[in-house]
Amino acid sequence: MEVVSTTGELRTAVAAARRANKSVGLVPTMGALHEGHLSLVDASRAECAWTVVTIFVNPLQFAANEDLSNYPRPIGDDLAKLRLRGADLVFTPTDDEMYRIAHGTFVDVGVVARPLEGAFRPSHFRGVATIVLKLLNLASADRAYFGQKDFQQTLVVKRMVADLNVSVEIRVCPTVREADGLALSSRNAYLSPDERRQALAISRSLREAKAMVTGGERNAASVLVRMRAILAEAGITQIDYVVLADPETLENQSKISGPTLAAIAARIGSTRLIDNELIEPSPEP
Numbered sequence: 592m593e594v595v596s597t598t599g600e601l602r603t604a605v606a607a608a609r610r611a612n613k614s615v616g617l618v619p620t621m622g623a624l625h626e627g628h629l630s631l632v633d634a635s636r637a638e639c640a641w642t643v644v645t646i647f648v649n650p651l652q653f654a655a656n657e658d659l660s661n662y663p664r665p666i667g668d669d670l671a672k673l674r675l676r677g678a679d680l681v682f683t684p685t686d687d688e689m690y691r692i693a694h695g696t697f698v699d700v701g702v703v704a705r706p707l708e709g710a711f712r713p714s715h716f717r718g719v720a721t722i723v724l725k726l727l728n729l730a731s732a733d734r735a736y737f738g739q740k741d742f743q744q745t746l747v748v749k750r751m752v753a754d755l756n757v758s759v760e761i762r763v764c765p766t767v768r769e770a771d772g773l774a775l776s777s778r779n780a781y782l783s784p785d786e787r788r789q790a791l792a793i794s795r796s797l798r799e800a801k802a803m804v805t806g807g808e809r810n811a812a813s814v815l816v817r818m819r820a821i822l823a824e825a826g827i828t829q830i831d832y833v834v835l836a837d838p839e840t841l842e843n844q845s846k847i848s849g850p851t852l853a854a855i856a857a858r859i860g861s862t863r864l865i866d867n868e869l870i871e872p873s874p875e876p
């Protein structure tokens with residue numbers, strides 16, 4: 592496994608893979624890798640001859656009050672995991688390498704970036720779209736892999752790729768969970784044992800929404816009341832959103848009539864967690 596940190600080295604390695612007629616898979620990450628990230632590496636290796644993983648904690652997607660300086664950066668562990676998992680190349684640039692002093696171009700994706708995460712983290716998706724476009728350009732990947740846990744991010748990236756005619760296939764892979772349902776996230780490392788127990792109410796609430804809707808409930812308000820009650824019973828009070836939304840437009844649904852995204856963002860102590868379930872309602876009787 593090769594590890595490079597300059598854009599020049601990355602481009603040289605990509606050119607060599609291309610000359611060898613290898614298809615290129617890109618797995619963009621911010622490091623602190625867990626099975627969720629590694630499942631993306633597996634998916635890329637299953638479909639592409641050459642897999643590039645990027646590790647870059649992108650300052651542009653963090654607001655001033657967010658956890659940029661504390662964000663975990665266990666680079667030695669990350670590289671060991673990627674070596675075991677069979678990544679071909681890892682790109683670990685510095686901030687200066689990715690954003691030169693005069694950097695002045697940003698990607699604003701529009702409507703799909705505005706609700707949910709966009710409402711609570713107004714510049715977040717501008718940062719995500721800008722870095723993802725830069726990484727797609729550098730890696731000239733055939734396919735790029737993202738986790739469903741960041742559902743809105745996958746919509747933002749797909750929209751950007753379609754709007755800006757980027758020649759890449761975006762693959763969305765299932766959320767990986769602990770046995771007790773907690774969605775894997777680099778931010779879980781911040782949770783105390785009590786907070787971790789409390790956090791389980793998020794996936795419980797989403798499972799309940801899925802059970803209600805697949806069981807025939809069509810009234811979104813009834814499902815949302817139950818979802819919020821599960822969070823409240825666990826003592827989760829700092830809730831940014833609990834929604835049932837159209838998975839393409841992210842518009843809130845009042846009557847459930849087709850595929851539905853159930854999504855939650857909440858703070859457990861000082862840790863902000865997000866999770867979601869895609870729900871396919873049972874056919875009308």
Ligand code: PAF
Nearest residue numbers: 619620621649719722741
């Ligand atoms: O999902 C993430 O880890 C980040 O948002 C990404 C896609 C690597 C861009 O920095």
